[in-house]
Structure formats: structure tokens, C-alpha cells
Amino acid sequence: MQYCIILISVFKLGKITIGCANDLLEHKEFITLARCIMNFIVKNNDLESRVAELLERETNRKAPYSHKQTGMLRDRTLWGLILAVILMMIGVGMIVALLPQRIVDLDGNGRSVGYIASAFAFSYLLLQVPIGGLSDKIGFKPLLIAGYSLCFLTGLVYYFAANSNMIFLARLLQGVGEAPVWALAPALLSLRFPLAKGKAMGIYNAAFHFGLTLGPFLGVVLARVLNSNELFLVYSLGCLAGMIIICLLVENPVRQKGIIPGSLDLRKILELLKQRPILICFMGIALYGAGYGSFLTVIPAFLLSEKAFSPVGIGAFFSLFYMVISLSQVITGPLSDRFGRSIFMILGLLIAAVGLIIMPVFGFPIILLVVTIASLGVGIFHPASMAFLNEAVPDSLKGTISGAYYLFWGAGMFFGPPIMTRAAIYFSFQVSMAGYSFIIFLVAAVMMKISWMETRR
CATH class of the missing domain: 1.10.246 (Serum Albumin; Chain A, Domain 1)
Incomplete structure (x- = not known):
């Protein structure tokens, strides 16, 4: 008995x-x-x-860094990360539209404008995994402080640039500085809120894109009292303020005794890729990066050249893009904590693919609605996929796996838009978007099959 x-x-x-x-x-x-x-x-x-x-x-x-979930919105570290990234991204939103014109002004032509994105992506990609691995050994806070400090210096280089080479040097520095801001803050939050990592990551990423949304509007207002070059100083001061906030508010997680920092190099990442769910997730992340890059480059060029968008219309497009991504991540994060990651990764990919494949058919203003729907899919996929990968490794490798996430994301952003542009030149923009969407559908279908097989076990 x-x-x-x-x-x-x-x-x-x-x-x-x-x-x-x-x-x-x-x-x-x-x-x-x-x-x-x-x-x-x-x-x-x-x-x-x-x-x-x-x-x-x-x-x-199991959760050595656990923090009271009910106190999330009163947590100093969360608010420190949010305030710091909003200040930085407001500045990024202001200067991103200034850089092409700055190159034209310095060179007298726009032949090297395309290297603006490449310079950033090169350093950003190169350092993702090393920075992630280093954070697992020395902690997140020192690297976050270093990242904000480098971006502060970047703004000064932009301001004092006398030729385009200095602009490209600044973009390299910006890639190094932003690498920990993108990857390490979500990893830190996943350790601080292990039971609600999707919600915490979603809030942070929403704040990230809220800053990007607010930046262009604030730039227009400040342009009435400042010249365009002085906006680089505003960006620099925002990064400095973010660095101070990180120093004062953010707490570095204290590692429990007995937990040894891990090491996840490229060889071990390849070992992880032998697991089909992780492999297909990384493929989705690369496609997500390519899509994100196309929203910043290929799609605006299409709207300007073939849909006769005005600068105001392009501004509305960027604002809607960042706004929808912000809202979708706030909503998706906690929902993925409750219902699982796979369903939202699949849903995000499908929504993005449908929006992109039908977008070229429409004109203004309906096309803005369709692009907004595609943006919604991008925003849904992000927090779900990040939390999915985060759960695939032990606590000692959270920083490194976040670095690997943005390595694949950055690779997609680096190679995807040029490939789409080439396809649009040789065939048409419609064919380019259709081919990209078809690949997304294939990845989503494989995810659905894997998820279904795991459910039946």
C-alpha cells in the first residue's frame, strides 16, 4: 500500500x-x-x-540565474538594457539615411554606397561567435559597455570624416560595437528570466525596433535646428548615455559554483547542425536575415523605382516596418513561452512569404499594407527562433549561441540582398521575390514536418 x-x-x-x-x-x-x-x-x-x-x-x-518572474517589469537590469538600446537605436534611425548622401558628398558620386552595408556586416559577422564565447567566460556587462563605447567613438568618426574611407572605417567600428548589443543582451535576459525568456527577449527586441522607429521622426525634427552632419553627434551622445545606463543599472549574472563556462567554437556549431531541428532553424534564421536586409535595401529601391514612391512614402514604409516588428515581438515572446516555439517560427515564415510574393502586384497605398503583413511575419519569427536556439544549449553557452544566431542572421543579411538584386536585374523583381518566398515555404514545410514528427513521439 x-x-x-x-x-x-x-x-x-x-x-x-x-x-x-x-x-x-x-x-x-x-x-x-x-x-x-x-x-x-x-x-x-x-x-x-x-x-x-x-x-x-x-x-x-536547472536555472541558476533565476529571477522572480513576477518582478520582470520592475527589474533594473531589464530597464537598463531597454533604455540604453532605445537611445542607441534612435541615433541609428537618424543616421542610417544620412550615410549614402554623406558618401556622395565626399566622393562626388555614389559608386561606393553599396559598401556601407558590407563594411558593417563584415566586422559584425566576424566577431559574433568570439564575442559570444568571451561573454560566457567574463560576463555580459563588460562587453556591453565596450560595445556602447565603440559606438560612441563611431559617431565622432562620422562627424569628423574628411573622406569616404573614414566613413567605411566608422562602419567597421559600428559593426564591432553593435555585435554585443544585438546578441548579448537577449542572452543575459534568458538567464535572468529562464521561465519567461521569450517574453523578456520580445520586450528587448521591441524596444530595439521602437528606437529605430522613433529615430527618423526625431531626425526630421532636429534637422530644423541642426545640420545633417551634427546628427552624428546626437547619435554619439545617445551611445554614451546608453553606456552610462549599462554601468549603473545592469547587473552581470553571478555564476553558481560548479558551473564551468563552456566553449562553443565553429566546430561545435557544425556538430549542433547535425541535429535536424537546429539545422532547419539556422536556415530559417539566415532567410530571416536576408529578408530583414531586403526590407532595408532591395524593397525600398523597388518602391522608389517601380512604384514611384516619394521620400515621404519611403519614410512611412520604414516606420511601419519597425513599428510592426516591435509590436509583433512583444506579443509573440510570451505566447511562445506558453504554446511553444515551433508554431510561431512556422507561422512567421509563412506570413512573411505570403506577403512578399504578392507585394509586387499592388500599388500605393495597398502595397504598404501588404509590406506590413510581411513585416509581421519577420517580427513573429525572431523571438521564437532565438528562444528555441537558446533552449538547445546549457546555461554556460547562452552568450555563444546568441552569437551563432546573429552569425547566421548576418550571413543572410550580407549575401541575401545582393542575390535578390541580381535576380531582379536578370529577371524581374517579381521573380526575385517569388524565388525567395519559395525557399521560405520549403523551410517552413520542413519545420512543420519535424514538429509533427516530434509531436507523435
């Missing part, structure tokens, strides 16, 4: 653990937990207190 009670208790606890906290404990760990509980019960009469004690111990072991 006593052993029947034991088995029933273990079974009930298993249902609660697996059903309500599958983000915290894996099934194999539950088996170990159940065995420990049975041993405790045999030796102790106080069943409830011993089970509670052991469950709490296992919870703390």
Missing part, C-alpha cells in the same frame, strides 16, 4: 512538472527527480516537505 501511494505521488508530480514547467525540467531529469523522491519517502515520513525541498533544489540547479 505504501509503495502504491509513492508511485501515485510520483506520477502526479510528474504530470505537474512536465505539463506546467517543461521549460524548466527535461524529461530525463524528471526520472532522476522521481527516483530521488522515492528514496526520500522511504526514509522520511514528512512527504510534502521533502518533496518541496527536493523540487526547489532541482529548480535552482
Whole structure:
């Protein structure tokens, strides 16, 4: 009779653990937990207190950086990261439209304008995995401070640039500086809020894009009292303020004793890619990067050349793009915590593909609505895929896997838009978007198959 009670208790606890906290404990760990509980019960009469004690111990072991989930919106670190990234991205939103004209003014032509994106992407891609690995060893805060400091110097180089080579040097510095801002802050939040990592990442990424949305509007206002070159100083001061906020508010996670920092180099990333769900996720991330890059380059060029958009219309396009991404990430993050990551990765890819494939057919203003729908898909995919990969590695590798995420994202952003542009030149923009959307559909279909197979197990 006593052993029947034991088995029933273990079974009930298993249902609660697996059903309500599958983000915290894996099934194999539950088996170990159940065995420990049975041993405790045999030796102790106080069943409830011993089970509670052991469950709490296992919870703390699995989530050493756990923070009270109910206090998320009162957390100093979260608010520090949000305020800092908003200040930086407001500046980025102001200067991104100034750089092509600055190159033209310095060179007398626009032949080298295309290298603006390449210079940023080169340093950004090169340092993603090394910065992620270093953060797992020395912590996130020092690298975040260094990133904001470099971006502060970048703004000064932009301001004092006497030729286009200095602009490209500044873009290289900006890529180095922004690498930890993109990758490490979400990794830090995933450790601080292990039970609500999707929500925390979604809030941060939404703040990121909110700054980009606000930047162009603020740039127009400031242009009435400042010349265009002085806006680079505004960007520089915003990065300096962000660095100070990081110093004052952000707490570096304290690693629990017994947890050894991991090392995830390119060889180990290739080992991870042997797992089909992770491989297809990285493929989706590369496509996401290509799509994000096309929204910043290829699609605006199409709207200007073939749809006769005015500068005001292009401004509306960028504002809608960033605004929809912000809202979709705030919504998707907590939903993916509750319903799983795969469904939102698939949904995001499908929505983006449908929007992009039908977009060339429409004219102003309907095309803005269609582009907004495609932007929604991009925003849905981002937090779900980031949380999915984050859960694929132990806590000691959170920074590194975030670096790997943006390595693939940056590769897509670096190679995707030029390929789309070439396809548009040789065939048409419609064919280019159709081909890209078809690849997205294929990746989404494979994700659906993998998800269905895992559900049947």
C-alpha cells in the first residue's frame, strides 16, 4: 500500500512538472527527480516537505540565474538594457539615411554606397561567435559597455570624416560595437528570466525596433535646428548615455559554483547542425536575415523605382516596418513561452512569404499594407527562433549561441540582398521575390514536418 501511494505521488508530480514547467525540467531529469523522491519517502515520513525541498533544489540547479518572474517589469537590469538600446537605436534611425548622401558628398558620386552595408556586416559577422564565447567566460556587462563605447567613438568618426574611407572605417567600428548589443543582451535576459525568456527577449527586441522607429521622426525634427552632419553627434551622445545606463543599472549574472563556462567554437556549431531541428532553424534564421536586409535595401529601391514612391512614402514604409516588428515581438515572446516555439517560427515564415510574393502586384497605398503583413511575419519569427536556439544549449553557452544566431542572421543579411538584386536585374523583381518566398515555404514545410514528427513521439 505504501509503495502504491509513492508511485501515485510520483506520477502526479510528474504530470505537474512536465505539463506546467517543461521549460524548466527535461524529461530525463524528471526520472532522476522521481527516483530521488522515492528514496526520500522511504526514509522520511514528512512527504510534502521533502518533496518541496527536493523540487526547489532541482529548480535552482536547472536555472541558476533565476529571477522572480513576477518582478520582470520592475527589474533594473531589464530597464537598463531597454533604455540604453532605445537611445542607441534612435541615433541609428537618424543616421542610417544620412550615410549614402554623406558618401556622395565626399566622393562626388555614389559608386561606393553599396559598401556601407558590407563594411558593417563584415566586422559584425566576424566577431559574433568570439564575442559570444568571451561573454560566457567574463560576463555580459563588460562587453556591453565596450560595445556602447565603440559606438560612441563611431559617431565622432562620422562627424569628423574628411573622406569616404573614414566613413567605411566608422562602419567597421559600428559593426564591432553593435555585435554585443544585438546578441548579448537577449542572452543575459534568458538567464535572468529562464521561465519567461521569450517574453523578456520580445520586450528587448521591441524596444530595439521602437528606437529605430522613433529615430527618423526625431531626425526630421532636429534637422530644423541642426545640420545633417551634427546628427552624428546626437547619435554619439545617445551611445554614451546608453553606456552610462549599462554601468549603473545592469547587473552581470553571478555564476553558481560548479558551473564551468563552456566553449562553443565553429566546430561545435557544425556538430549542433547535425541535429535536424537546429539545422532547419539556422536556415530559417539566415532567410530571416536576408529578408530583414531586403526590407532595408532591395524593397525600398523597388518602391522608389517601380512604384514611384516619394521620400515621404519611403519614410512611412520604414516606420511601419519597425513599428510592426516591435509590436509583433512583444506579443509573440510570451505566447511562445506558453504554446511553444515551433508554431510561431512556422507561422512567421509563412506570413512573411505570403506577403512578399504578392507585394509586387499592388500599388500605393495597398502595397504598404501588404509590406506590413510581411513585416509581421519577420517580427513573429525572431523571438521564437532565438528562444528555441537558446533552449538547445546549457546555461554556460547562452552568450555563444546568441552569437551563432546573429552569425547566421548576418550571413543572410550580407549575401541575401545582393542575390535578390541580381535576380531582379536578370529577371524581374517579381521573380526575385517569388524565388525567395519559395525557399521560405520549403523551410517552413520542413519545420512543420519535424514538429509533427516530434509531436507523435
